[in-house]
Amino acid sequence: MTGRILVVDDIPTNRMILRAKLAAAYYEVLQAENGKDAIAKAIEQQPDLILLDVMMPDMNGFQVCQALKSDRKTAHIPIIMVTALVNARDRLRGLECGADDFLSKPINDLALFSRVRNLLRAKFMLDELQLRDSTTLDLGLGSPPLSAEAALPEDGRVLLVPRDTPAGEQITSALSDHKCLEIQMVTNAEEAIDLASQAPPDVFVIHARLGQFGDGLRLVSHLRSRPRTRHAGLILIVPEGDQKTAAKGLDLGASDYIFDPIDSSELIVRLKSQIRRKQISDRLRDNVTDTLRLAVIDPLTGLYNRRYALQHLSKISARSAETGKSFALMILDLDNFKQVNDRHGHATGDLVLKEFSRRIQENLRGIDLVSRIGGEEFLVAMPDTSEAEARIASERLCRVIHKTAFPCPALTKGMQVTVSIGVVLGAPGEADVHHLLEQADQALYASKNDGRNTVTLYNSAAA
Numbered sequence: 001m002t003g004r005i006l007v008v009d010d011i012p013t014n015r016m017i018l019r020a021k022l023a024a025a026y027y028e029v030l031q032a033e034n035g036k037d038a039i040a041k042a043i044e045q046q047p048d049l050i051l052l053d054v055m056m057p058d059m060n061g062f063q064v065c066q067a068l069k070s071d072r073k074t075a076h077i078p079i080i081m082v083t084a085l086v087n088a089r090d091r092l093r094g095l096e097c098g099a100d101d102f103l104s105k106p107i108n109d110l111a112l113f114s115r116v117r118n119l120l121r122a123k124f125m126l127d128e129l130q131l132r133d134s135t136t137l138d139l140g141l142g143s144p145p146l147s148a149e150a151a152l153p154e155d156g157r158v159l160l161v162p163r164d165t166p167a168g169e170q171i172t173s174a175l176s177d178h179k180c181l182e183i184q185m186v187t188n189a190e191e192a193i194d195l196a197s198q199a200p201p202d203v204f205v206i207h208a209r210l211g212q213f214g215d216g217l218r219l220v221s222h223l224r225s226r227p228r229t230r231h232a233g234l235i236l237i238v239p240e241g242d243q244k245t246a247a248k249g250l251d252l253g254a255s256d257y258i259f260d261p262i263d264s265s266e267l268i269v270r271l272k273s274q275i276r277r278k279q280i281s282d283r284l285r286d287n288v289t290d291t292l293r294l295a296v297i298d299p300l301t302g303l304y305n306r307r308y309a310l311q312h313l314s315k316i317s318a319r320s321a322e323t324g325k326s327f328a329l330m331i332l333d334l335d336n337f338k339q340v341n342d343r344h345g346h347a348t349g350d351l352v353l354k355e356f357s358r359r360i361q362e363n364l365r366g367i368d369l370v371s372r373i374g375g376e377e378f379l380v381a382m383p384d385t386s387e388a389e390a391r392i393a394s395e396r397l398c399r400v401i402h403k404t405a406f407p408c409p410a411l412t413k414g415m416q417v418t419v420s421i422g423v424v425l426g427a428p429g430e431a432d433v434h435h436l437l438e439q440a441d442q443a444l445y446a447s448k449n450d451g452r453n454t455v456t457l458y459n460s461a462a463a
């Protein structure tokens with residue numbers, strides 16, 4: 001995984017050292033020697049990550065970080081602050097400015113590279129989600145665009161897996177003032193997996209050494225591989241100075257780490273940043289899913305639309321070639337539907353379409369696909385179906401429509417509705433779905449000519 005990294009430091013030698021290390025690992029390196037230069041380059045060249053010196057003349061690192069994080073064009077770029085001395089106050093200040101982490105000089109390679117890999121991975125995932133979001137917008141399928149400043153709820157659910165119960169209680173009480181955080185604690189890995197599979201939290205806080213309770217790193221890797229917990233934030237607690245475990249945790253998929261003994265203000269800032277990140281990616285993901293759903297579902301009836309039905313039909317036909325079993329296609333067309341709209345208005349017409357869809361769905365098998373392919377035209381695709389079964393099913397559908405009147409606000413006795421159906425059988429290996437649709441259409445016209453409210457099988461239509 002490559003990436004473009006901006007190194008900001010006022011001392012040329014420091015920049016050279018970092019540049020050499022990063023370039024040797026095949027990262028593309030940009031350089032800036034002061035805050036102003038850094039901001040300009042960040043906007044213009046859009047790096048994937050920024051390594052930012054704290055002590056600089058004019059603007060210091062905190063000010064630069066704040067400026068970058070408050071500008072829409074650069075807010076999404078992760079920042080690692082680099083400083084000679086890291087004390088708790090500075091660390092907190094940096095995190096509050098929006099920095100993702102701190103590294104102290106001289107830089108430890110293990111800490112540097114594990115952090116860089118981790119932040120780049122998170123950034124690329126978010127970039128990809130944003131791209132999909134914009135693609136669906138470009139297709140005209142989209143919901144409103146997301147802005148970086150979009151208000152997100154701050155509250156989140158946290159699942160704590162501490163080293164032991166007393167340590168966990170200490171953390172819980174330190175966080176108790178923050179009402180927006182809902183903390184749950186479990187004392188072993190199995191319980192964590194159990195609980196997470198029922199109600200996944202926004203963020204896990206897991207100690208790397210769970211002692212007799214299990215291995216924190218193994219738990220991290222397990223949670224990352226499961227669909228329900230894959231996207232949760234994951235903060236690893238590692239013993240003070242244990243860079244090796246921290247690096248391993250980040251590579252296994254932890255999104256952040258904190259040293260034990262824990263500075264609770266630092267934990268809170270890191271928690272909030274993970275919650276926010278999770279909410280942004282959840283929202284992007286939901287947006288994409290919603291949009292895809294909107295693209296294939298008819299909003300009135302909740303049935304699949306033509307686009308989806310045709311795609312699915314090709315799959316049914318391919319599967320039939322494999323299994324050697326025939327499949328059936330039906331086209332259903334409501335009789336005289338135009339008159340319903342003309343006499344009673346479109347609202348009533350919509351009610352009829354919904355009730356019709358409901359009855360059809362209720363009288364077919366789960367594997368049959370019902371879709372609305374036109375105004376009052378529907379398609380049913382039935383896999384693994386013989387001619388006799390197709391005939392029985394279509395006659396049943398015809399009957400359930402005309403047998404009971406449809407509820408209609410204007411008519412106390414309801415409305416009589418009928419449907420004409422054309423059926424065709426797809427032989428195994430019959431790959432031309434469009435040809436089958438034409439045949440079903442011909443059968444449907446035969447039903448219409450036959451006085452409506454009836455079923456025609458394609459073969460008998462030809463006869």
Ligand SMILES: [Mg+2]
Binds near residue numbers: 010056
């Ligand atoms: Mg400096």
